[in-house]
Amino acid sequence: MPLSNQGLGVSFEPHDFWQSFAAPASFEADPAEGHLGFYPARLADGRQLPLPLRVLPGDGKAAVASLILNQASFAVEDGLAASLAGMLREKAPEVLIGVPTLGLPLASNVARRLGHTRMVPLGTSRKFWYRDDLSEPMKSITSPTAAKTLYVDPRMLPLLRGKRVAVIDDVISSGQSMGAVLRLLTKAEIEPIAIGCAMLQGAAWQESLAAWRDQIVAPLASPQFFLNELGRWSPVT
Numbered sequence: 001m002p003l004s005n006q007g008l009g010v011s012f013e014p015h016d017f018w019q020s021f022a023a024p025a026s027f028e029a030d031p032a033e034g035h036l037g038f039y040p041a042r043l044a045d046g047r048q049l050p051l052p053l054r055v056l057p058g059d060g061k062a063a064v065a066s067l068i069l070n071q072a073s074f075a076v077e078d079g080l081a082a083s084l085a086g087m088l089r090e091k092a093p094e095v096l097i098g099v100p101t102l103g104l105p106l107a108s109n110v111a112r113r114l115g116h117t118r119m120v121p122l123g124t125s126r127k128f129w130y131r132d133d134l135s136e137p138m139k140s141i142t143s144p145t146a147a148k149t150l151y152v153d154p155r156m157l158p159l160l161r162g163k164r165v166a167v168i169d170d171v172i173s174s175g176q177s178m179g180a181v182l183r184l185l186t187k188a189e190i191e192p193i194a195i196g197c198a199m200l201q202g203a204a205w206q207e208s209l210a211a212w213r214d215q216i217v218a219p220l221a222s223p224q225f226f227l228n229e230l231g232r233w234s235p236v237t
Contacts, residue, residue: 012038012050018072021047021079034225034232039065041199041220043083049076051222053233063233065222067199069102069170080198081109083219084168089114091194093166095159099181100124100150102170106198110168119168120156122181124148129155134188138180150180152188166194172216173201175208182212203236 017038024046029035040048051065069077088110096119098107104121111119123130124138130151138150152160167185172178178195185192195209195216202224206213223235 012052014052017050017052017066018068018076020073020075021049023047031234033230034228034234036232039222039225039233041065041067041222043079043219047079049220053225061227063225063227064173064201065199065225067171067201067220069106069198077105077109080219081106081113084196084198084217085110085113087217087219088166088194088196091166092164093194094164095120095166097122097160097165097167097181097185097192099167099169099177103168103197106170107168110196120153120159122184123151123153126151127153129153134184136180136184136187139176150184152184157188157190160188160190165190165192166196167192169195169197171199171201172197172205172209172218175205178205178212179208182209 021043022040026048027040027050035053038050038052040050042048051067053063054066056062056064084106093114096107096111096114096116098104098119098121100122101124107119107121126149131154134152134154136150138148167178167181169178169181182192193215195212197216197218199220199222200216200218201222209216223237225233226236228234
């Protein structure tokens with residue numbers, strides 16, 4: 001079913017999202033009315049990326065703008081990776097850690113742009129040589145009932161300890177997943193100097209990751225939304 005925004009004269013099929021950036025000011029909805037099917041997130045240079053609005057579980061009155069990076073075109077992934085690499089370059093990370101699942105391709109892309117020869121992935125599939133003391137349970141806003149266990153490969157620790165490490169994920173929303181990552185890295189005696197993601201979603205992460213706010217960078221940000229009296233979605237301010 002196509003998703004449209006009022007007054008813009010455009011609509012998208014679900015598979016059309018995340019395929020290309022639009023020129024600055026391509027999609028401008030009336031803030032007083034709100035949004036219907038999508039939200040145009042903005043890069044620093046003004047380009048827009050239309051994101052579908054997803055209604056959250058519950059009473060149907062809350063929604064978020066969705067970014068599924070492994071369904072994005074290579075052009076969009078490259079654009080987000082280039083922007084994120086630019087933000088991280090001044091922090092001079094020596095190695096990047098990729099968070100599964102959707103943070104892994106982004107971390108690889110960003111690492112190449114920073115001139116790195118590799119990145120270090122965390123995992124959720126336990127290999128027989130992994131250690132329980134280097135694991136941490138993890139949940140996310142998109143999979144609230146599907147708890148996973150996050151691992152760092154003990155063989156990778158020499159690449160990480162004592163280095164300037166940046167952690168890369170696709171989206172930070174509630175902060176639950178990134179909180180699990182940071183607890184795992186603490187167990188492994190690793191303290192990141194930066195956290196990067198493609199998009200900051202809503203504001204809940206600001207409380208759960210308050211101690212890290214100054215180290216978090218992202219090329220996109222989107223608010224959470226509430227259902228207004230017109231039956232459209234208005235940003236939570």
